[in-house]
Amino acid sequence: MENPRSVRWRGSTESLKTLLQALRNRIVLRGIVSGCLSTAVTLAAGALVLFAADRATLFPPQMRLLVSLIGVTSAAVLAWRWVFRPFARPAGLADAARLLERRFDSLEGFVLSAAELGLSPAARSSGPSKSLVEMTSQEAASRLNTVEVSDAVPSVAPLKQIALTGAATLIWASLFVFFPGQTGAFLHRFTAPLGDTRYPSPTSIASVEAPLIVVRGEAFQAIVRAEGVLPDEAFFQIRSLSSPSRRLHVSGVAGRYSLKLATVRENFSFAAEVGAARSDEFDVSVVERPRVIQTQYLFEYPSYTGLSPVNTDIPLPAIEGTRVRVSATFNKPVLSARLVFDDESSRMGTLSSDAMSASFEFDLTHDTTYRMRIADEHGYENPPDRFWTLRCLRDMPPDVLLSRPSRDLTVVPDALLPLEGEANDDFSVESIDLVYRIERSGLTESYRRVPLGAPGSASTGISKHWALRSLGLRPGDRIFYRLEASDNNPGRPQVSRSAERSLVVVTVSDKLAELDRLSRRLQANLGNIERRQDEVYRGVRDIGRAKEEAL
Numbered sequence: 001m002e003n004p005r006s007v008r009w010r011g012s013t014e015s016l017k018t019l020l021q022a023l024r025n026r027i028v029l030r031g032i033v034s035g036c037l038s039t040a041v042t043l044a045a046g047a048l049v050l051f052a053a054d055r056a057t058l059f060p061p062q063m064r065l066l067v068s069l070i071g072v073t074s075a076a077v078l079a080w081r082w083v084f085r086p087f088a089r090p091a092g093l094a095d096a097a098r099l100l101e102r103r104f105d106s107l108e109g110f111v112l113s114a115a116e117l118g119l120s121p122a123a124r125s126s127g128p129s130k131s132l133v134e135m136t137s138q139e140a141a142s143r144l145n146t147v148e149v150s151d152a153v154p155s156v157a158p159l160k161q162i163a164l165t166g167a168a169t170l171i172w173a174s175l176f177v178f179f180p181g182q183t184g185a186f187l188h189r190f191t192a193p194l195g196d197t198r199y200p201s202p203t204s205i206a207s208v209e210a211p212l213i214v215v216r217g218e219a220f221q222a223i224v225r226a227e228g229v230l231p232d233e234a235f236f237q238i239r240s241l242s243s244p245s246r247r248l249h250v251s252g253v254a255g256r257y258s259l260k261l262a263t264v265r266e267n268f269s270f271a272a273e274v275g276a277a278r279s280d281e282f283d284v285s286v287v288e289r290p291r292v293i294q295t296q297y298l299f300e301y302p303s304y305t306g307l308s309p310v311n312t313d314i315p316l317p318a319i320e321g322t323r324v325r326v327s328a329t330f331n332k333p334v335l336s337a338r339l340v341f342d343d344e345s346s347r348m349g350t351l352s353s354d355a356m357s358a359s360f361e362f363d364l365t366h367d368t369t370y371r372m373r374i375a376d377e378h379g380y381e382n383p384p385d386r387f388w389t390l391r392c393l394r395d396m397p398p399d400v401l402l403s404r405p406s407r408d409l410t411v412v413p414d415a416l417l418p419l420e421g422e423a424n425d426d427f428s429v430e431s432i433d434l435v436y437r438i439e440r441s442g443l444t445e446s447y448r449r450v451p452l453g454a455p456g457s458a459s460t461g462i463s464k465h466w467a468l469r470s471l472g473l474r475p476g477d478r479i480f481y482r483l484e485a486s487d488n489n490p491g492r493p494q495v496s497r498s499a500e501r502s503l504v505v506v507t508v509s510d511k512l513a514e515l516d517r518l519s520r521r522l523q524a525n526l527g528n529i530e531r532r533q534d535e536v537y538r539g540v541r542d543i544g545r546a547k548e549e550a551l
Contacts, residue, residue: 035082037161043075044168051175051186055199064193071190201276202229206255208272208279213378215289220261222282226274230255237281240268289383290376291331298325304488305427317391318364321491324390326360334358334374342369366392397494398425398485400432408502412511413473417466419452421498423485424459430488432462435497436481438471449484456488468503475510479503 050067053059059067175183181200188197203226210222224234234257238246250257257274264286272279297315300323301307310316318324328337333355339362340346349358358374369389375381404420411417423429434450452462462483473479483498506514 032083034158034161035079037165038082039075039078041161041164041168042078043071044172046071046074048168048171050190051183054186054189055182058199059189061194061196064190068190068193198276198278203231203275203277204228205272205274205277205279208282210270210282210284212282213285213287214264215380216265216286217263218289220259220264220284222259222270222272224257224259224272224274224279226252226255226257226277229275231275233257235273236270237273238268238270240266242266287376287378287380288332289380290334290374291382292328292372292374292386293331294329295372295388296327298327299323300325304490315388315390317393319393320365320395322364324362324364327357328360328372328374329357330374332356332376335377337372337374339370340373346373364390364392368392395487395489395494396426397496398423398429398487400483400485400496400498402483402498402501405501408504410504410506410511410514411468412508413475413505414469417468417503419462419464419466419483421462421483422460423455423462423483423496425485425487426458428458428488429455429460430486430493432460432483432485434464434466434481435484436479438473439478439480440474440476452483468505473505475505475507477505479505 050071054064172183185197185199188195206225206227208222208224211220214220222236226234230252233249233251236248236250236259238248248259250259252258252274257272259270259272264284267284267286269281269283271281295313297310297312299310299312299316299318301309301319302321305319307319326339328349330337334351335355337349337351337358337360338346339349339360347360347362349360351358367390369387371384371387373381373384400421400423402419402421404418409417419434421432423432431454432452434452435447436450437447438445450466452464453460468479471479480500480502482500484495486493486495
């Protein structure tokens with residue numbers, strides 16, 4: 001853009017046109033700069049007033065939206081009026097001449113006349129004469145040479161506008177430096193008016209401690225810790241689907257505020273308010289605690305017992321070594337399941353495909369009590385208040401009875417001794433043996449064993465004759481003998497023994513003498529019995545006579 005100070009006036013129409021064009025450009029530029037400053041000052045002042053009003057009253061979202069629309073519209077109008085219109089519709093050459101006439105009285109209309117006669121002759125009804133144009137231009141040139149044409153339009157904006165713009169800039173810069181949170185919140189509140197942006201408060205929420213998943217029917221607690229200016233109480237906004245929103249207030253100590261709900265039944269959300277500070281809204285999910293709703297048992301007894309597997313829903317007593325399979329059904333899918341026994345050992349279960357049940361296997365070796373520990377995907381476990389007890393039945397050894405002989409005897413070397421007895425077991429008697437040893441001349445031989453049978457049943461009787469002739473006995477020898485029976489437990493067979501009896505080997509004459517003494521003793525006993533019978537008979541007869549006499 002050509003500076004009017006550098007344009008030399010030569011009294012011609014072209015030189016006048018060049019001068020006025022430079023002046024006009026200067027007018028347009030100054031108008032744009034001035035318009036920008038005026039627009040900026042006006043908008044800055046309006047925003048400052050809006051900042052103060054919104055900070056004091058906290059406009060609702062709808063009002064912020066309306067104010068934002070009004071602000072955008074006002075800024076567009078001011079920008080058009082003060083900035084874009086001077087640029088889109090710039091001043092003409094005649095306007096530049098009029099500005100010179102208003103600015104310098106000494107021109108007395110000659111410059112305007114020269115501009116109208118030389119630059120716009122068609123605007124008049126009749127064209128000017130050439131001499132008139134030259135005379136007017138000469139006079140305008142002489143008068144313009146006496147003034148500083150560039151002083152008509154200063155190159156800078158008015159100082160007042162510059163000062164106001166600088167003041168507005170300083171104020172907003174100070175706000176951004178010293179109150180960045182407040183200023184940023186203000187801008188965000190009106191650039192996104194329907195949002196929930198809040199101004200920072202002197203109180204800030206440092207942390208919120210609360211479980212986001214809780215068990216139905218159990219307690220819930222949230223702890224809020226605040227910093228800065230600490231009020232005496234805080235508020236918790238609680239919302240759920242089935243109940244209206246509730247606003248609960250709690251007291252606090254040293255910036256710690258605790259919300260406690262005795263029981264929770266459904267999903268809800270909560271947010272904490274401490275002073276002007278507000279936490280995010282937290283969604284809390286309420287879930288069922290995992291529970292065992294049914295158990296099923298399969299008892300697979302050791303094969304030697306011959307017992308068929310038993311499927312039942314109650315924990316039955318089972319023989320030692322039984323394979324126990326426990327199936328449990330749950331109220332919800334679980335992440336893990338295990339049995340914890342009374343000795344603190346445990347066994348993990350195998351979950352089903354839908355995780356709604358699990359199975360466990362173990363061998364029963366002793367009486368035990370166990371509880372089932374299941375956990376869901378949130379880490380919650382079932383209540384530890386239910387226990388199951390399994391009794392372990394021992395495989396008892398057989399019962400063995402030697403019924404005949406029932407006492408110790410004397411025998412001759414070639415006697416045939418009758419043996420009678422029985423053996424009983426809870427499952428099966430595997431074998432019955434006669435076990436004996438011979439004591440001769442103070443020396444004792446080792447026990448010898450004579451198999452009497454392998455019955456393979458739970459109860460069996462023995463009736464045998466033991467030929468002593470094959471033992472090579474001599475008078476004075478003693479034989480100690482008993483019955484032994486073993487059961488069919490394959491891992492640990494159990495052996496039982498009957499009472500031990502003894503035989504003393506005597507000569508035939510000694511045995512006959514013993515039998516004679518026994519016979520006399522029996523006869524004496526029989527005589528005594530006969531006498532007692534006579535005495536009883538006489539007594540009964542006397543009682544009968546006494547009754548007859550009494551009648």
